[in-house]
Amino acid sequence: MSDGPITATHDVLLVGGGGAGLRAAIAIAETNARLDVAVVSKVYPMRSHTVSAEGGAAGVFAADDSLDEHAYDTISGSDWLADQDAVEAFVQEAPRELLQLEHWGCPWSRQPDGHIAVRAFGGMKKMRTWFAADKTGFHMLHTLFQRSLKYDEVTRYDEWFVTRLLVDDGRVHGVVAIDLISGRIEAIAAKAVVLCTGGCGKVFPFTTNANINTGDGLALGYRAGAPLKDMEMVQYHPTGLPFTGILITEATRAEGGYLVNKDGYRYLQDYDLGQPSPTPVLRSMELGPRDRLSQAFVHEVEKGRTTDSPYGPVVHLDLRHLGEKLIEAKLPMVRELCLQYERIDPVTELIPVRPVVHYMMGGVHTDIDGATPLAGLYAAGETACVSINGSNRLGSNSLPECLVFGARAGRVAAEYASTASGPPAVIVDQARDEIRRLERDLLSGEPGTERVADLREQMQTTMEESAGIYRNGPAMTKGADVLGELQQRVRRVRVADPSRAFNTELVAALEVANMLDVAECMLQSGLQREESRGAHQRTDFPARDDERFLTHLLVHRNADGTARVERLPVTITRWPPGERKYGR
Amino acid sequence: MPDTIRLRVSRYRPETDPTPHWQDYDVPLRRDWTILDGLNHIKNQLDTTLSFRWSCRMGICGSCGMTVDGEPLLTCGTFLSDYAPGPIRVEPLNNFPVIRDLVVDITDFITKLPRVKPWIIRDDELSLDDGEYLQTPEQLDAYKQFSMCINCMLCYSACPVYGLDPCFIGPAAVALAERYDLDSRDQGTKERIEFLVEPDGVYGCTLVGECTRACPKQVDPAAAIQRYKIKAAKASVLAFLLPRGAR
Ligand SMILES: Cc1cc2nc3c(=O)[nH]c(=O)nc-3n(C[C@H](O)[C@H](O)[C@H](O)COP(=O)(O)OP(=O)(O)OC[C@H]3O[C@@H](n4cnc5c(N)ncnc54)[C@H](O)[C@@H]3O)c2cc1C
Ligand code: SF4
Ligand code: FES
Numbered sequence: 001m002s003d004g005p006i007t008a009t010h011d012v013l014l015v016g017g018g019g020a021g022l023r024a025a026i027a028i029a030e031t032n033a034r035l036d037v038a039v040v041s042k043v044y045p046m047r048s049h050t051v052s053a054e055g056g057a058a059g060v061f062a063a064d065d066s067l068d069e070h071a072y073d074t075i076s077g078s079d080w081l082a083d084q085d086a087v088e089a090f091v092q093e094a095p096r097e098l099l100q101l102e103h104w105g106c107p108w109s110r111q112p113d114g115h116i117a118v119r120a121f122g123g124m125k126k127m128r129t130w131f132a133a134d135k136t137g138f139h140m141l142h143t144l145f146q147r148s149l150k151y152d153e154v155t156r157y158d159e160w161f162v163t164r165l166l167v168d169d170g171r172v173h174g175v176v177a178i179d180l181i182s183g184r185i186e187a188i189a190a191k192a193v194v195l196c197t198g199g200c201g202k203v204f205p206f207t208t209n210a211n212i213n214t215g216d217g218l219a220l221g222y223r224a225g226a227p228l229k230d231m232e233m234v235q236y237h238p239t240g241l242p243f244t245g246i247l248i249t250e251a252t253r254a255e256g257g258y259l260v261n262k263d264g265y266r267y268l269q270d271y272d273l274g275q276p277s278p279t280p281v282l283r284s285m286e287l288g289p290r291d292r293l294s295q296a297f298v299h300e301v302e303k304g305r306t307t308d309s310p311y312g313p314v315v316h317l318d319l320r321h322l323g324e325k326l327i328e329a330k331l332p333m334v335r336e337l338c339l340q341y342e343r344i345d346p347v348t349e350l351i352p353v354r355p356v357v358h359y360m361m362g363g364v365h366t367d368i369d370g371a372t373p374l375a376g377l378y379a380a381g382e383t384a385c386v387s388i389n390g391s392n393r394l395g396s397n398s399l400p401e402c403l404v405f406g407a408r409a410g411r412v413a414a415e416y417a418s419t420a421s422g423p424p425a426v427i428v429d430q431a432r433d434e435i436r437r438l439e440r441d442l443l444s445g446e447p448g449t450e451r452v453a454d455l456r457e458q459m460q461t462t463m464e465e466s467a468g469i470y471r472n473g474p475a476m477t478k479g480a481d482v483l484g485e486l487q488q489r490v491r492r493v494r495v496a497d498p499s500r501a502f503n504t505e506l507v508a509a510l511e512v513a514n515m516l517d518v519a520e521c522m523l524q525s526g527l528q529r530e531e532s533r534g535a536h537q538r539t540d541f542p543a544r545d546d547e548r549f550l551t552h553l554l555v556h557r558n559a560d561g562t563a564r565v566e567r568l569p570v571t572i573t574r575w576p577p578g579e580r581k582y583g584r
Numbered sequence: 585m586p587d588t589i590r591l592r593v594s595r596y597r598p599e600t601d602p603t604p605h606w607q608d609y610d611v612p613l614r615r616d617w618t619i620l621d622g623l624n625h626i627k628n629q630l631d632t633t634l635s636f637r638w639s640c641r642m643g644i645c646g647s648c649g650m651t652v653d654g655e656p657l658l659t660c661g662t663f664l665s666d667y668a669p670g671p672i673r674v675e676p677l678n679n680f681p682v683i684r685d686l687v688v689d690i691t692d693f694i695t696k697l698p699r700v701k702p703w704i705i706r707d708d709e710l711s712l713d714d715g716e717y718l719q720t721p722e723q724l725d726a727y728k729q730f731s732m733c734i735n736c737m738l739c740y741s742a743c744p745v746y747g748l749d750p751c752f753i754g755p756a757a758v759a760l761a762e763r764y765d766l767d768s769r770d771q772g773t774k775e776r777i778e779f780l781v782e783p784d785g786v787y788g789c790t791l792v793g794e795c796t797r798a799c800p801k802q803v804d805p806a807a808a809i810q811r812y813k814i815k816a817a818k819a820s821v822l823a824f825l826l827p828r829g830a831r
Contacts, residue, residue, distance in 0.1 A: 043637075044694070046735055047645040102716045105704040105767060107724055107731050114718030138644055139731065146702040146760070158694065181683055210639040243616050246642050337642060340661055341616070453628035497633040499597045502684040504627075504635045 005431040006174070009189040010038040010155065011417040012410070013175060015162050015217060016196030017045030019137070019402035020381025022144040023097075024194055024410030029151040031414045038188065039148075040157040040177055042212060042507070046145045049198050049210045050402065053137020054249035054333060056129035057399035059094035061118050065126040067091045074397060075575050077123040077289050078361075078390025079534035080550065081230065084573040086368050086386045090397075090404050097403035098130050106143040107132050109330075119330075120254040123289040123394040123582075125282050134249055134333040140399060157188070161507055162216065164434045165193060165224040165377070166427040172224065172376040173423035176434040180507070183500025185438055187431035191417040194409050195221055195364055195379040196402075203515045203522070204357040205460035208240055208247040217383040219514035221364040222521065226372040227554040229385040229568070231518070232526035232536045233361035235393055236469050238293035240356030242311035244341055248334055248353055250395040253286035255330055258318040259293070260350070261305040267315070271296040274583015284583035291392040291535045292582065294355040294469050309352055316350035323347070355469060359398065361389040361535065362525070365554055365568075370409025376420065380409040387552065390570075391534025442506055448494035452508045455493065459486055459512070463519055467526060472540045480523045487516055487561075521555040524563040528553055546577050589613040589664050590671035591622050593634065596682050604675075604682065607631075613668060619659040620648055623674070623686075636686035643800065646734035649741065650686050651675040656738040656798050677741035679750075690737055696753055699779055700761040705772025723768040730763035730808055732801045739795035739805050745788050752788035753780070755795035755805030762808035765815075773815070781816040789813075 012028055014021045017039045028037045039045065060070050070091040075082050102108055102116065109117045109131050121129040132139035148154055160177045166187065167173070174189035197217025201209025222228050238259070239248045253259070256279055261267045266276045266285065273292060274284035281287065297315060300306050306313035319327060319334075324347045327335055331346075338346050363385035370378045370386070381402045388401060440446075466479025490513050497505040531545035532538050552568040588610040596604035609630050611622040620641060626634050638648040641660045648659045653673050664672070680688035710717060739755040746752050761780060765773045780786050789809045796806040 043639060043645075043647065044690075044735075047639055047647050049640070049645075051645050051734075052640050052642060096712055099712055099716055103704070103710065103712065103769075105764065105769065107728060107767075108716075110719055110721050110724055112721060114720045114723070116716055135644070135732075138734070142731075142733075146697075149698040150701075150703050181689070210645065211641065212639045244641065333644075340643070452632065494632075497635075499599055499633070499684065501598050502635045502687045505632045 004428050005187040005435055006189050006428060007186040011035040011190065012192045012194065012413050013038045013040060013188060013190035014194045014196055015040050015175065016198060017041035018048030018196060018198050018381060019050035019141060019144065019399060020406035021196035022148050023403050023406030024196060024380060025148055025154050026151065027407040027410035028414040029153050031411050032418060033153055035414055035417060037153060038155040038157060040160045040162055040175065042159065042161045044158050046142055048141060049213055050137045050141040052210060053399055054134045054247060055251040056119060056121060056131035056136045056396045057098055058121065058124065058129045058396040059098040059400055060091060060128050061095055061116060062127060065128050069125055070128060072575060073124050074388060074394055076580050077392055077394040079392055079544065079580060080577040081390030081533060081570060082388050083386065083571040084575060085571050087388045088573065089368055090388045090401065093404045094400040097400060097407065101140060101143055104143050104147045107139050109133055119251060120280055120282055120287060121396045122250050122287050123283060129396040131251065134251055134331050137399060162220060163438060163510060165220050166430050167224045167374065168424050168426050170375055172374055173427045176431055180502050183503060185435045189423045191420040192376045192378065192413040194413050195383050196381045196406065197383045199360050199382040200515065200518050201357050203459065203519045204463050206245050207357040208237055208245055214511040214515050215518040216511065216514045217379065218364060219517045221372065221377065221379065222517055222557050224374060224377065226374050226377055227365045227556045228521050229362055229365035229552050229554050230387060231362035231521040231555055232529055233391045233534060234357060234467060234522065235290055235359040235361060235535050236294035236355040237290055237358035238297060238355050239317055239353040241341060242309050242314050242352055242354055245356045246337055246341055248317060248351060252317060252319055252331055252334055254280060255326060256280050256322055257286060259286055260316050260318055261300050262307045263305060267300050267305065268293065268296055288582045289392055289394065295537060297355050298469050312354060314352040314354045317353050318350050319346045320348060359393055361391060361393050369412040370405050371412060376416065378409040378413045380405040391536055442495045442509060445498050448492045450489045450492045450494055452493060452505065452512055455486055455490055456512045459483065459516060459519055467522055470537050470539050471526060472538055473527065476523050476527050480520065483516060483520050483523065490516055521563060524565055525553045525555050528565045550577060586669060587613055589668060592671045592673045594675040595685055597684060613664055615665055617664050619652055619662045619664060619672065619674065622664055623659065635684045644734060646736035649677050649736045649738050651677055651741065656741040658736060658800050661800065677737055679741050679743065679747045692750060693737060693740060693754065696757050700757050701772060701776055702760045702764055704764065704767065704770050705775060707771055717769040719768050727763050727766035730759045730766065730803060733759055733803045734801055736800065738798040738800060742794040742798035744792060744794060745790060749788055751784045753784050755809065758786055758812055759803050759805040759808040762811055777816055777819045780812055781819065786812045786816060
């Protein structure tokens with residue numbers, strides 16, 4: 001099938017070369033060396049957002065720890081919305097995956113005797129977070145990338161942007177993508193496609209996420225017919241730097257940092273998170289879960305106990321008592337970032353912080369092996385919702401999730417691809433349609449009227465106003481109306497840049513269209529969930545309601561482009577829903 | 585402080601421009617704005633056709649390297665106010681083909697990377713059931729510095745040798761080879777040396793040290809090259825002294 005728009009064919013094609021994508025690629029290469037694997041990524045793989053992860057990766061390791069305890073922390077942290085079979089598989093396989101990375105060369109921090117060191121993390125009752133100083137994601141990603149270079153059977157499409165999945169009769173057969181350097185638009189056929197496209201923090205104005213986190217995979221899957229699950233569950237991280245949104249890792253608090261309000265008071269003690277102690281206590285105070293800490297911040301603002309900054313109210317993170325030696329050894333990047341971006345030294349000064357959009361618990365609905373309801377389509381990493389995170393992810397569970405479910409999805413996709421037949425002829429027409437759409441609508445020089453930056457900014461403000469740390473029905477309805485208008489306007493988006501070479505305006509236009517679909521799903525799902533659970537706090541429905549909402553919400557796309565929300569039961573195996581207790 | 589600063593940006597579109605040319609933009613001069621914030625202001629408000637790479641805006645993804653007033657820098661970590669009153673010249677990285685505006689082609693580096701075999705090589709692999717390879721904090725420290733490279737290409741941009749001879753493997757790739765060589769879990773030095781003593785390997789380097797000065801992550805690639813030269817010299821002497829297989 002070398003003629004027409006299809007320029008290449010692979011057995012398995014991974015969209016995304018971050019932690020999940022590269023782990024999947026290696027898993028496939030190691031499962032069946034005869035399979036032809038391709039990684040398509042809009043940035044060079046080692047630039048993927050996994051590179052920014054700081055704090056660490058959880059996996060039971062210490063003798064006093066157990067898989068059940070990791071499972072319980074994860075499930076209670078999720079406010080019982082996680083699927084417990086998935087969590088059990090996750091906690092079981094995480095340590096082995098982290099160990100595998102050790103064998104591949106990841107420079108994990110060590111104990112003096114040479115064994116792996118683990119640290120505390122928010123919401124975790126035991127020390128089980130592996131770390132590579134505070135550059136864990138950076139080291140994991142480079143280790144995976146360098147290891148992947150060993151396998152000749154992995155073909156890479158670096159700096160190719162996927163715009164569409166090719167689907168026929170409920171089966172996925174490949175993608176259309178733009179080679180950013182040349183601007184050529186091509187179709188790549190594949191028997192199986194795995195979406196590993198990461199998060200979508202850029203839907204909001206203030207986020208720890210990188211510029212590339214625009215939820216492309218969510219939009220690709222959704223438009224192809226795969227439902228999105230629990231999209232209302234958006235995690236705010238309690239400690240981002242004002243203005244930039246750069247993350248100050250939870251590891252600062254695991255090492256003993258305090259959160260204080262404008263009176264120097266450790267305010268978390270007022271929010272049912274335990275009593276302050278000079279040294280960190282697991283699952284207590286500063287080591288409570290992220291949803292509860294971010295909510296406490298909002299109450300501090302209401303009480304007038306925060307400090308004003310040019311970028312809104314802030315509280316402070318105090319690391320001074322930890323001393324220079326510990327900060328340099330375990331939190332060097334935090335110091336580097338504070339010095340560079342805030343011009344303050346955490347050894348002697350307080351760090352101003354505020355909650356900031358960080359992570360999407362929701363994503364493309366998959367089963368425990370990463371399979372979506374569409375044949376031939378899989379998803380893993382932040383873009384997928386298996387779900388082990390439910391309504392609130394625990395810090396340091398995401399990196400191992402990328403490994404565990406990246407490997408699982410890779411293996412299952414490989415198995416499927418080794419028996420599946422090649423693509424049917426109809427996808428050639430689909431590919432032609434997509435190429436025509438891109439060329440006619442976006443690159444023909446026909447002047448659109450809507451500026452990308454305006455659309456993006458209005459979407460972001462709308463989302464901040466309607467889907468913040470606290471939400472309510474009327475605000476979400478209003479937000480959904482604005483998004484509806486933006487959906488109309490994005491059809492007239494203007495790409496003034498006529499050049500084919502590295503056209504970043506074209507990319508930004510496609511990304512904003514993707515983000516609008518994602519944002520819409522968040523609000524539609526959020527409107528349906530009339531309760532407060534984890535990250536989804538509704539002032540009009542302030543209590544958790546297990547009777548009606550111990551259930552996932554799946555957003556499907558109707559033929560006319562509107563969203564339809566359905567329910568899917570949560571899998572409970574051994575841990576019946578209970579109260580979330582922290583610090584007591 | 586004046587409220588704007590001028591960015592003099594190198595523009596190049598392969599379809600229409602025979603050569604790069606300058607274009608001036610005035611951007612707000614704010615205390616916490618970086619060069620990258622200035623470029624994004626241009627992209628969002630003044631001229632949507634300007635192309636440049638960026639992603640993490642926190643100095644870790646390695647995308648945003650450019651030449652600022654003649655010096656290779658990460659633009660997300662370089663502040664406008666440090667250049668007041670301006671103007672500030674912003675150009676693509678040196679020593680790479682320019683694709684478009686501030687975007688350069690680094691394919692050469694990407695294809696060179698696998699040649700230094702940047703992965704753990706062992707004669708006997710430990711099974712996962714046997715747990716981790718032990719590595720003391722001191723053993724970790726031995727290679728840690730060389731593992732900090734973010735592939736930002738500032739060192740290649742600063743390297744006069746790479747500028748003259750693009751076949752030269754270059755600073756970051758040698759640093760990476762050294763990173764694995766020094767890792768107590770690795771036994772692959774011999775395989776890496778074979779490639780690095782070839783003409784395109786470490787010998788191209790004249791040890792001017794520009795790479796180390798340019799590196800934003802204190803990787804010190806010049807030291808890696810130096811160490812490799814010594815190692816390679818020893819290895820070639822050894823190879824000479826050892827008995828030959830076939831006579
Ligand atoms: C600042 C920060 C710190 C964090 N710290 C931690 C931590 O300490 N511990 C933890 O467990 N988790 C942490 N997380 C979360 C964790 O890092 C992420 O959830 C995880 O790395 C996501 O990995 P991924 O492989 O799913 O996606 P990514 O690493 O984001 O990769 C996405 C890939 O998809 C590609 N892609 C996207 N769209 C397209 C397209 N249209 N066409 C082609 N390619 C495309 C991109 O190029 C990229 O290669 C942190 C997150 C942030 C933001
Ligand atoms: S060695 Fe330093 S300058 Fe060179 S690519 Fe690596 S981080 Fe950049
Ligand atoms: S944008 Fe990532 S290093 Fe500058």
